Amino acid sequence: xxxxxxxxxxxxxxxxxxxxxxxxxxxxxxxxxxxxxxxxxxxxxxxxxxxxxxxxxxxxxxxxxxxxxxxxxxxxxxxxxxxxxxxxxxxxxxxxxxxxxxxxxxxxxxxxxxxxxxxxxxxxxxxxxxxxxxxxxxxxxxxxxxxxxxxxxxxxxxxxxxxxxxxxxxxxxxxxxxxxxxxxxxxxxxxxxxxxxxxxxxxxxxxxxxxxxxxxxxxxxxx
Amino acid sequence: xxxxxxxxxxxxxxxxxxxxxxxxxxxxxxxxxxxxxxxxxxxxxxxxxxxxxxxxxxxxxxxxxxxxxxxxxxxxxxxxxxxxxxxxxxxxxxxxxxxxxxxxxxxxxxxxxxxxxxxxxxxxxxxxxxxxxxxxxxxxxxxxxxxxxxxxxxxxxxxxxxxxxxxxxxxxxxxxxxxxxxxxxxxxxxxxxxxxxxxxxxxxxxxxxxxxxxxxxxxxxxx
DNA sequence: AAAATTTGTTAGATTAATCTAACTTTATTA
DNA sequence: TAATAAAGTTAGATTAATCTAACAAATTTT
Ligand SMILES: [Mn+2]
Ligand SMILES: [Mn+2]
Ligand SMILES: [Mn+2]
Ligand SMILES: [Mn+2]
Numbered sequence: 001x002x003x004x005x006x007x008x009x010x011x012x013x014x015x016x017x018x019x020x021x022x023x024x025x026x027x028x029x030x031x032x033x034x035x036x037x038x039x040x041x042x043x044x045x046x047x048x049x050x051x052x053x054x055x056x057x058x059x060x061x062x063x064x065x066x067x068x069x070x071x072x073x074x075x076x077x078x079x080x081x082x083x084x085x086x087x088x089x090x091x092x093x094x095x096x097x098x099x100x101x102x103x104x105x106x107x108x109x110x111x112x113x114x115x116x117x118x119x120x121x122x123x124x125x126x127x128x129x130x131x132x133x134x135x136x137x138x139x140x141x142x143x144x145x146x147x148x149x150x151x152x153x154x155x156x157x158x159x160x161x162x163x164x165x166x167x168x169x170x171x172x173x174x175x176x177x178x179x180x181x182x183x184x185x186x187x188x189x190x191x192x193x194x195x196x197x198x199x200x201x202x203x204x205x206x207x208x209x210x211x212x213x214x215x216x217x218x219x220x221x222x223x
Numbered sequence: 224x225x226x227x228x229x230x231x232x233x234x235x236x237x238x239x240x241x242x243x244x245x246x247x248x249x250x251x252x253x254x255x256x257x258x259x260x261x262x263x264x265x266x267x268x269x270x271x272x273x274x275x276x277x278x279x280x281x282x283x284x285x286x287x288x289x290x291x292x293x294x295x296x297x298x299x300x301x302x303x304x305x306x307x308x309x310x311x312x313x314x315x316x317x318x319x320x321x322x323x324x325x326x327x328x329x330x331x332x333x334x335x336x337x338x339x340x341x342x343x344x345x346x347x348x349x350x351x352x353x354x355x356x357x358x359x360x361x362x363x364x365x366x367x368x369x370x371x372x373x374x375x376x377x378x379x380x381x382x383x384x385x386x387x388x389x390x391x392x393x394x395x396x397x398x399x400x401x402x403x404x405x406x407x408x409x410x411x412x413x414x415x416x417x418x419x420x421x422x423x424x425x426x427x428x429x430x431x432x433x434x435x436x437x438x439x440x441x442x443x444x445x446x
Numbered sequence: 447a448a449a450a451t452t453t454g455t456t457a458g459a460t461t462a463a464t465c466t467a468a469c470t471t472t473a474t475t476a
Numbered sequence: 477t478a479a480t481a482a483a484g485t486t487a488g489a490t491t492a493a494t495c496t497a498a499c500a501a502a503t504t505t506t
Contacts, residue, residue, distance in 0.1 A: 003462080003463090005462080005463065005464095037463090037464070037465090038464075038465060038466080040464085040465075040466080040467095041463070041464050041465070044462095044463075044464085045463080045464095048462090059471090060470090060471060060472070
């Protein structure tokens with residue numbers, strides 16, 4: 001049995017690992033930044049997690065999850081995304097509100113609860129942000145996706161998910177009339193600041209590079 | 224903002240207070256027993272809770288909740304009972320399973336979540352064990368109820384709730400075919416061990432005094 | 447009222463998780 | 477390669493929550 005703190009360490013290691021396509025492992029400072037704690041705190045915790053056989057790690061080396069650690073992390077992400085789906089679909093939360101509450105709910109310990117919740121929701125495959133929900137066995141389907149910022153001028157694509165989960169970002173996405181499965185056309189790119197002009201539902205908007213780097217898409221068949 | 228530990232102290236003080244009809248306040252040892260910690264640990268915490276204006280307490284005196292503390296405790300009990308109702312009604316948990324999970328869920332911090340959950344459940348008035356759910360303002364209707372052990376031989380009564388919430392007890396209640404709103408007739412009492420013979424749904428059973436002290440009833444109109 | 451029992455308190459130690467400040471190792475740049 | 481910067485580690489302090497063991501106050505019994 002892990003403490004909530006330990007669970008969060010494992011979850012952040014896994015998340016950083018999944019983000020960075022390379023399998024090189026996670027760094028101490030990187031993890032500290034992600035968890036909003038100091039590197040020295042991470043260093044202390046790493047020794048404990050290694051003791052519990054959740055990570056592989058040696059002095060000055062990179063952090064890697066063991067199979068046990070990876071499975072553990074997956075169940076936390078699974079719970080997080082199932083709860084987000086519950087809040088969104090059943091309790092009418094908006095998609096910018098669910099993340100914060102799910103950060104708490106993901107730590108509730110009850111295997112039966114997760115199973116029953118999954119069934120109650122009709123075994124959803126993605127959460128309100130378009131992210132895949134891992135199976136009970138910790139399997140996850142990582143769809144090959146691009147960022148909106150990588151799409152060439154003139155091409156059409158479909159929004160599949162968002163990277164950032166902050167309320168400010170998500171509210172702005174919604175203001176633009178953008179949501180999961182929407183078709184987006186890249187009309188033009190401005191070299192000056194790398195901003196992008198897009199068209200969604202026959203509505204034109206200009207968005208920053210940073211914004212476009214947080215919208216995940218797949219290329220449309222219509223290209 | 225309170226820690227989960229502090230929340231549990233407040234909840235237990237309130238629960239003990241509600242149980243013991245008298246308004247004399249709670250004792251250190253009593254609270255320690257209820258929380259499964261040592262009296263010395265309680266003593267340390269009492270100073271902190273007093274500092275935060277949640278309790279009134281002086282050396283060697285009894286513990287009393289302030290209005291602020293009482294309201295806080297009520298919202299925790301409210302959350303606990305709403306979650307129990309959710310687990311029972313929506314996720315098909317059995318009534319002996321809900322308490323343990325609700326012990327965790329009651330600490331989730333989100334005013335909006337409680338409101339939405341309450342609405343989703345259709346504003347329930349009692350939880351699966353027959354206990355009243357406090358309102359948002361911390362109001363609670365304490366129905367004048369008796370214990371089955373107090374009912375005279377020959378009288379009929381209606382089960383309104385259970386006192387004990389342990390799985391072993393609740394499973395046994397169910398085995399006897401007993402549930403909320405059932406009519407119970409007290410057929411006889413045995414002086415030797417104070418056990419009671421009852422009839423429920425035309426089925427006779429003999430139960431111990433301790434058992435009867437954990438079944439809450441009201442006298443039936445039919446007497 | 448004295449003795450015994452129950453109830454409550456204090457001091458000092460322990461554990462988990464964090465921090466700051468100083469230090470060391472590794473990587474990058476000149 | 478030597479200097480500089482970045483990344484990572486260690487030691488020692490802090491805070492919350494707990495414990496044990498010794499003590500003190502209040503209550504009950506004799
Ligand atoms: Mn989220
Ligand atoms: Mn999500
Ligand atoms: Mn309960
Ligand atoms: Mn209950």
